[in-house]
Amino acid sequence: MATTSKKNSRRRSMQWRRIDLHIHTPASSLCYKDPHVTMLQILQKAEEKNLSIIAITDHNTVKGYAAMVKEIEALELLERLDRLMPAEKSTLDEYRRLRSKILVLPGFEFTATLGFHILGIFSEQTSVRRLEHILLELRVPEECLETGQCEVGATTDVLTSYQKIANAGGLVIAAHVNSSHGVALTAYDFGGQTKISNTQDRNLHALEVTDFDSSRRRNTASFFNGSKPEYPRRMHCIQGSDAHRLVRDPSEKQENWGVGDRVTEVLLDEVSFEALKEIFLGTDFSRTRPCRTTTQAPIDQIKMARKIGPNIVQSFHEYFPAKASKRLEILKEINAFANTNGGTIYIGASANAKHAPRGVEKPEEAVAWLQSEVKKNLTPPIDLNIEVKTSEGKSVVVVEVPQGPETPYTLGSGQVFVRQESETSLALRDEIVRLVEKSKRGGSLVVANVEGNDADPLPSVAEDQPIVLSVAPPKTGAEIVEAEERDGVMYYGIKDLRNGNIIRNVTRFSTRHLWHYAITQREDHPLSAEEVTWLGDIGLWKSYTRSGTKRYNLAQRDGNGTIHVYYGVTEEGIHGQWRSLFSEKVSASTFAQEEP
Numbered sequence: 001m002a003t004t005s006k007k008n009s010r011r012r013s014m015q016w017r018r019i020d021l022h023i024h025t026p027a028s029s030l031c032y033k034d035p036h037v038t039m040l041q042i043l044q045k046a047e048e049k050n051l052s053i054i055a056i057t058d059h060n061t062v063k064g065y066a067a068m069v070k071e072i073e074a075l076e077l078l079e080r081l082d083r084l085m086p087a088e089k090s091t092l093d094e095y096r097r098l099r100s101k102i103l104v105l106p107g108f109e110f111t112a113t114l115g116f117h118i119l120g121i122f123s124e125q126t127s128v129r130r131l132e133h134i135l136l137e138l139r140v141p142e143e144c145l146e147t148g149q150c151e152v153g154a155t156t157d158v159l160t161s162y163q164k165i166a167n168a169g170g171l172v173i174a175a176h177v178n179s180s181h182g183v184a185l186t187a188y189d190f191g192g193q194t195k196i197s198n199t200q201d202r203n204l205h206a207l208e209v210t211d212f213d214s215s216r217r218r219n220t221a222s223f224f225n226g227s228k229p230e231y232p233r234r235m236h237c238i239q240g241s242d243a244h245r246l247v248r249d250p251s252e253k254q255e256n257w258g259v260g261d262r263v264t265e266v267l268l269d270e271v272s273f274e275a276l277k278e279i280f281l282g283t284d285f286s287r288t289r290p291c292r293t294t295t296q297a298p299i300d301q302i303k304m305a306r307k308i309g310p311n312i313v314q315s316f317h318e319y320f321p322a323k324a325s326k327r328l329e330i331l332k333e334i335n336a337f338a339n340t341n342g343g344t345i346y347i348g349a350s351a352n353a354k355h356a357p358r359g360v361e362k363p364e365e366a367v368a369w370l371q372s373e374v375k376k377n378l379t380p381p382i383d384l385n386i387e388v389k390t391s392e393g394k395s396v397v398v399v400e401v402p403q404g405p406e407t408p409y410t411l412g413s414g415q416v417f418v419r420q421e422s423e424t425s426l427a428l429r430d431e432i433v434r435l436v437e438k439s440k441r442g443g444s445l446v447v448a449n450v451e452g453n454d455a456d457p458l459p460s461v462a463e464d465q466p467i468v469l470s471v472a473p474p475k476t477g478a479e480i481v482e483a484e485e486r487d488g489v490m491y492y493g494i495k496d497l498r499n500g501n502i503i504r505n506v507t508r509f510s511t512r513h514l515w516h517y518a519i520t521q522r523e524d525h526p527l528s529a530e531e532v533t534w535l536g537d538i539g540l541w542k543s544y545t546r547s548g549t550k551r552y553n554l555a556q557r558d559g560n561g562t563i564h565v566y567y568g569v570t571e572e573g574i575h576g577q578w579r580s581l582f583s584e585k586v587s588a589s590t591f592a593q594e595e596p
Helices: 002-012 039-048 063-080 086-101 128-137 158-167 193-200 273-281 301-308 324-339 363-377 429-440 513-524 576-581 584-591
Strands: 015-023 053-059 103-111 117-121 171-174 206-208 263-268 288-291 314-317 343-347 385-391 394-401 417-420 423-426 478-486 489-496 502-506 533-535 538-546 549-557 563-569
Touching (some): 015 117, 039 063, 053 063, 053 117, 063 086, 063 103, 063 128, 117 158, 128 158, 158 171, 158 193, 171 273, 301 314, 301 385, 314 324, 324 394, 324 417, 324 423, 363 385, 429 502, 478 513, 489 513, 513 563, 533 576, 538 576
Parallel strands (some): 015 053, 053 103, 171 206, 314 343
Antiparallel strands (some): 015 263, 103 117, 263 288, 385 394, 478 489, 489 502, 538 549
16 A cells, blocks of 8 residues: 555646657658758757657657757867857857757657558667667668668568567557558558557557547447557557658648647656656556647547447546445445456546536545445455546546456455456356456456457367357457256356456346347347348348447357357457448448557
């Protein structure tokens, strides 16, 4: 508890700082719009935009940053020799003043194989020679270190690039992942396992996205928030200006940002590369947020979350209950998020984004109660971030729960809760066993394989008749894979399609809504092949809505002719050929935001 108290005290001393980690200079010679801009002007513009940290990230070169270092060193030499002219002294004084206010980090925007762009950002203590050596290790041709161009021929593949930059002590950020040259592969007709590894690799520290302001129901940051079955690692998502000019030209149709026009705020106790890197290597996602630098209203992340609705990593409570007994549901969710993927709880706002938030009348009291009760009832201790934020003029309490490294976490007298899609439930024996195993692995997640998760494979019909599926099953929902009658009661094995785990000894009296639904459907309304709308070996049986979420019962024939039924599949789990089951209109509206 002392450690938690110390961390809370440290957090209170932190300040929100604006950063822009993607700034070019005229050294990006073929694409920079203002060839006569100086480094001093870039720093002055950063001060005007109230930036605390910037990174100079020219294309495949550090020539721009090196020029600044060389200029300052030359002026300092003249100063020591007492040969400074008045104009030179003014320039040196201005550099010193600005660099005392703004941390200028060196880096580069590297072009990996197939043209993907990766930001490598380093400590200000890193020498120019060291940075150039890293670029040469990444197979940037030596002559290209002088030209600062995007196209540099065959270099190093994405994953090796992540590893080399990280091993060199750099901060690794995938540049504009949802745009051209982004590792999310939006410009390509392929993806699958490549996209998963490109965006979930352990050496990748953050994703730069360009659509925080999007009016779409889902933006790129929500895609990588840990709710997608194939992308379970929640990623830090930031925005940067990618400035190729000092000041944006408003007459241009495409948004070509200037220095500090699109930035991120980070919560820091000190302005340093080490403090910045600590954020991106950690799992406290409450310490970064997109920031508008114009007169527009701040980005309302609560409203954005409500557009998506409840899922495996977020939940909503319209109000903070007056009775302590009713507040237990919030504590259960905190416990469940800690045991599953982590998540965010919004108190004072319903999941219906069409209705204004109700708000919490005494938010400070709500925060104090939550902090006290979590401290008393959650074991082992876990660091939460509980804040009061404003959405549409109302105070909303936001509880950020990290994915716990010491599972299982227990509540009160020893209850263990888990999160299954948008439902919080008491964990069963098999789930608790897996939480213990997860803790022994160091809290690591089993990432689903794009061809199907083999963490707990489906039982075969017979050993000489293995199950062969032409299409990988959906990634959410449940499948009944075992059935056994004992003493007149049917017991089932139910496979969670998100993680491949099978939970056994489940009956129709289960309090888990999806399991109860699947079993009652099987027992009372068994599937008939004629009721399915088939498209080859896959088909749509029926759809229904629960808690405002559209769900589907899908069917699939395996190579033995057996029909598999997948109950309660949500849109997050429908991928590839499964989307072909839906009409063009439905597919466009429901699944258009599946890919960032």
